[in-house]
Amino acid sequence: xxxxxxxxxxxxxxxxxxxxxxxxxxxxxxxxxxxxxxxxxxxxxxxxxxxxxxxxxxxxxxxxxxxxxxxxxxxxxxxxxxxxxxxxxxxxxxxxxxxxxxxxxxxxxxxxxxxx
Amino acid sequence: xxxxxxxxxxxxxxxxxxxxxxxxxxxxxxxxxxxxxxxxxxxxxxxxxxxxxxxxxxxxxxxxxxxxxxxxxxxxxxxxxxxxxxxxxxxxxxxxxxxxxxxxxxxxxxxxxxxxxxxxxxxxxxxxxxxxxxxxxxxxxxxxxxxxxxxxxxxxxxxxxxxxxxxxxxxxxxxxxxxxxxxxxxxxxxxxxxxxxxxxxxxxxxxxxxxxxxxxxxxxxxxxxxxxxxxxxxxxxxxxxxxxxxxxxxxxxxxxxxxxxxxxxxxxxxxxxxxxxxxxxxxxxxxxxxxxxxxxxxxxxxxxxxxxxxxxxxxxxxxxxxxxxxxxxxxxxxxxxxxxxxxxxxxxxxxxxxxxxxxxxxxxxxxxxxxxxxxxxxxxxxxxxxxxxxxxxxxxxxxxxxxxxxxxxxxxxxxxxxxxxxxxxxxxxxxxxxxxxxxxxxxxxxxxxxxxxxxxxxxxxxxxxxxxxxxxxxxxxxxxxxxxxxxxxxxxxxxxxxxxxxxxxxxxxxxxxxxxxxxxxxxxxxx
Numbered sequence: 312x313x314x315x316x317x318x319x320x321x322x323x324x325x326x327x328x329x330x331x332x333x334x335x336x337x338x339x340x341x342x343x344x345x346x347x348x349x350x351x352x353x354x355x356x357x358x359x360x361x362x363x364x365x366x367x368x369x370x371x372x373x374x375x376x377x378x379x380x381x382x383x384x385x386x387x388x389x390x391x392x393x394x395x396x397x398x399x400x401x402x403x404x405x406x407x408x409x410x411x412x413x414x415x416x417x418x419x420x421x422x423x424x425x426x427x
Numbered sequence: 428x429x430x431x432x433x434x435x436x437x438x439x440x441x442x443x444x445x446x447x448x449x450x451x452x453x454x455x456x457x458x459x460x461x462x463x464x465x466x467x468x469x470x471x472x473x474x475x476x477x478x479x480x481x482x483x484x485x486x487x488x489x490x491x492x493x494x495x496x497x498x499x500x501x502x503x504x505x506x507x508x509x510x511x512x513x514x515x516x517x518x519x520x521x522x523x524x525x526x527x528x529x530x531x532x533x534x535x536x537x538x539x540x541x542x543x544x545x546x547x548x549x550x551x552x553x554x555x556x557x558x559x560x561x562x563x564x565x566x567x568x569x570x571x572x573x574x575x576x577x578x579x580x581x582x583x584x585x586x587x588x589x590x591x592x593x594x595x596x597x598x599x600x601x602x603x604x605x606x607x608x609x610x611x612x613x614x615x616x617x618x619x620x621x622x623x624x625x626x627x628x629x630x631x632x633x634x635x636x637x638x639x640x641x642x643x644x645x646x647x648x649x650x651x652x653x654x655x656x657x658x659x660x661x662x663x664x665x666x667x668x669x670x671x672x673x674x675x676x677x678x679x680x681x682x683x684x685x686x687x688x689x690x691x692x693x694x695x696x697x698x699x700x701x702x703x704x705x706x707x708x709x710x711x712x713x714x715x716x717x718x719x720x721x722x723x724x725x726x727x728x729x730x731x732x733x734x735x736x737x738x739x740x741x742x743x744x745x746x747x748x749x750x751x752x753x754x755x756x757x758x759x760x761x762x763x764x765x766x767x768x769x770x771x772x773x774x775x776x777x778x779x780x781x782x783x784x785x786x787x788x789x790x791x792x793x794x795x796x797x798x799x800x801x802x803x804x805x806x807x808x809x810x811x812x813x814x815x816x817x818x819x820x821x822x823x824x825x826x827x828x829x830x831x832x833x834x835x836x837x838x839x840x841x842x843x844x845x846x847x848x849x850x851x852x853x854x855x856x857x858x859x860x861x862x863x864x865x866x867x868x869x870x871x872x873x874x875x876x877x878x879x880x881x882x883x884x885x886x887x888x889x890x891x892x893x894x895x896x897x898x899x900x901x902x903x904x905x906x907x908x909x910x911x912x913x914x915x916x917x918x919x920x921x922x923x924x925x926x927x928x929x930x931x932x933x934x935x936x937x938x939x940x941x942x943x944x945x946x947x948x949x950x951x952x953x954x
Contacts, residue, residue, distance in 0.1 A: 346478065361507020366474045370467045388484040389437045389477045 327358055333411060334358060335368065336396065336404045339378065343395035369394060377403055431493055437473070437480030441487075443494040450499045451479075461509035464638070475506060544598035544607040553592040561607045686736055693729040725776055732769040735761065784849045784890060788856025794842040800872040802903050804840050805934070808910035811866045811877035826879045828865055828893055829916040832905075834939040835898035840905070842867075842874065843896040848882070849889045856889070863893050878914040899939050904947065906934035919944055 338344060338352050346369065350362050372378040377400035380392040396404065430445040443451065458475060462468035482502045483494050491498070546557035549567070556574060560567030577584030598607045639658055739759065798804060835841055848859035859882070866877030880893040899905045911917065912928070912935070923943035929950040930936075936947040 346474065347481070361511045362478065362505055363475065363507035363509070363512035366471050366478070367462070367465065367512055370471045370474065374467050385481075387488065388481040389439055391477075392474070 330411075331358065331364070332368065332372070333407045335365070336372075336377070336400065336407065339394055340396055340401070340404055343393045345383075345391045345393045347391075349394075372400075376400075436483065437477035439480045439484060441480075441483055441494050442492065443499075444496060447494055447496045447499045450496060450503075451494075454499070454503050457509050461512070479503075479506065542607060543595055545592070545595045546607060547597045547599070552588075554597065555588055555591045555595065558595060558598070558607060559591075682736070682740070686733070686740070689729055689733050689736070693726065693733060724772060728769040728772045732766055735765050783851050785851060786853045786856050787847055787849050787890075788853055788858070788860045790846050790857050790860040792844045792846075794844055794867060796840050796842055796874070797869045798872045798874065801839065803872060804903075804905045805873040806897070806905060806907045806911055807873055807875045808908055808914055809866065809868065809875045809877050810914075811879055826881065826892075827914070827916050828876060828878055828880050828895060829918070830876070830911065831894060831896045831918050831920060832907075832937065832944065833896060833898050833920045834944055835900035838900045838903075840900060840903065841896075841898035843898070845894040845896065846891065847893075848891040859889055859891065863891050865893050865895065876911070876915070899937055899944065901939045904936050904938045906936055908934055924949065 334353065334356075335349060338349055344352075346362070346365050349369075350365055353365075369378065373380065373394070376397060378394045379397050380394045382390050383393055384390050431442050432445060432448045434441050434443055434448065434451075436451075455472075455476070459468075459472060462471055465471065479502050482505065483498060486494065486498050543562045544558050545554040546561055546567075547554045549557040551571070556570040557567045559565075560570045563570075574584045574588055577587070635658075796804070844865060846860040846863040848856050848863065850856035850859055862883040863880055864882065865880045866875075868875040876895065880891075882891045897905065921943040923940060923945045930946055930948045931950045932948055934948075937944060938947060939945070
């Protein structure tokens with residue numbers, strides 16, 4: 312009997328959050344990277360708003376065994392962590408690729424059918 | 428001009444303004460609290476600190492030598508607020524939930540007030556039943572059934588229906604139709620609200636429980652114990668508050684009742700001491716005490732208890748209303764002490780009073796009959812001034828004289844008086860019993876009996892009562908006036924005929940025959 316206004320921003324945010332992990336892993340798969348790098352690349356596609364989101368995510372992935380890192384001294388600042396995919400991480404990423412392609416197909420199908 | 432601090436951030440040294448230092452400290456502490464129960468939170472915090480240090484380093488490279496507030500703000504904006512750092516939750520999301528919740532309330536606020544309309548869209552006659560059903564939340568079929576039954580039974584339903592048809596307006600506009608259908612304000616709805624609150628409470632408890640569990644994993648044993656203690660007191664407090672509230676309420680009720688009893692008792696004792704102004708109810712209680720000393724002691728203790736209780740009550744009330752910071756535990760102890768003493772005094776007095784009633788004395792006297800005619804006797808009633816509504820009306824003692832009528836064992840009339848009283852000893856009781864008075868006047872062949880008995884000394888009530896026994900011999904008639912039956916408590920012993928209470932004329936004529944007492948002028952028509 313009443314209208315519930317959908318929050319578009321919320322929906323968009325949800326979409327982004329869902330694929331964040333996938334994108335981060337893809338970026339790291341290309342070449343090993345440290346957080347600032349990853350953030351810069353994500354920024355170019357306007358995926359993240361704050362840097363702080365990345366640190367908990369990376370730490371979690373490391374604890375899950377998907378990522379590993381090495382230290383590198385930096386002349387102009389504190390030492391940096393350079394992350395790369397582990398073997399487990401690589402196979403996980405492969406599965407995520409598959410999942411993404413399935414999703415793409417599904418969504419395309421729906422869009423075609425209902426002519427959105 | 429400001430102070431500067433030397434800090435170590437992420438392993439690098441910096442010099443930082445005091446405002447900036449404060450802001451940075453707050454930021455880092457907020458982060459720490461936010462990630463406190465995440466696995467690997469130390470690592471995350473270190474990473475963030477390092478990154479901040481990196482940002483500050485770049486700033487320094489670019490020329491500034493001291494980290495200022497601006498730098499800190501820039502850095503923290505880039506890093507983000509703690510709420511924004513979680514993958515699963517998002518401040519925005521929560522805000523959205525808040526907004527939809529408000530949107531929920533708004534329109535519902537309108538529809539919640541359900542109004543009574545006739546539902547013209549769903550009607551058989553006038554839509555009365557349908558509208559009623561919508562408002563009450565009951566299926567309209569039941570309403571229709573009810574009306575149908577009432578019409579069948581007495582036809583009253585038809586009239587009611589027509590009245591309702593006329594009075595209740597039809598829901599024409601969409602608004603009105605919606606209002607008709609809205610949520611009803613009734614017990615059901617209130618119940619729903621309570622349900623929702625309970626559910627929310629339950630979820631809150633669940634979340635809290637999970638919080639405890641996850642915190643647990645990270646704590647050492649000692650910290651676990653401390654945490655458990657804290658949580659135990661947390662959960663206890665909710666039930667405690669509720670329980671204490673109930674108890675407090677009950678205690679207050681008890682206190683009020685107690686005060687009233689005290690007050691009543693005080694008034695009674697005062698009356699006993701002679702305060703005429705208070706009134707006379709109940710008279711006997713005032714005269715229960717043996718001595719006025721007793722009465723006075725009781726009175727004083729009662730007054731003290733009363734005044735202190737009332738005073739504390741008022742203070743407590745004021746404290747509650749105006750939130751005085753008044754420590755009156757000392758007074759409470761005082762009151763407790765005084766009440767105990769008063770209680771003891773009351774108990775002692777009660778025992779003394781009971782003792783004073785413990786023994787009953789009985790005295791029997793033969794009242795010599797001095798009437799002229801020895802063959803017949805007239806018994807009249809005299810109202811000796813104590814009518815109903817008299818100011819000395821008694822509560823416990825019915826001072827009506829009791830009259831027992833028996834056959835005489837010899838050939839003469841006899842009048843005997845039995846009086847009873849109570850005291851602490853038999854002898855004293857008997858002495859008191861002797862002092863009961865029944866007004867009896869004899870002249871010609873008439874004995875006049877007063878309808879109320881009284882006693883001495885000084886009206887002290889000791890459960891005194893008096894019984895007269897009239898013995899009627901054979902072949903002689905006692906003419907008992909109607910008034911005697913109306914005002915005295917008359918019993919017969921050994922009556923030969925049944926149903927002898929109704930008689931003709933002004934006097935009941937009683938005599939004794941072989942088989943027992945008999946009434947000569949029984950009213951047979953009354954049967």
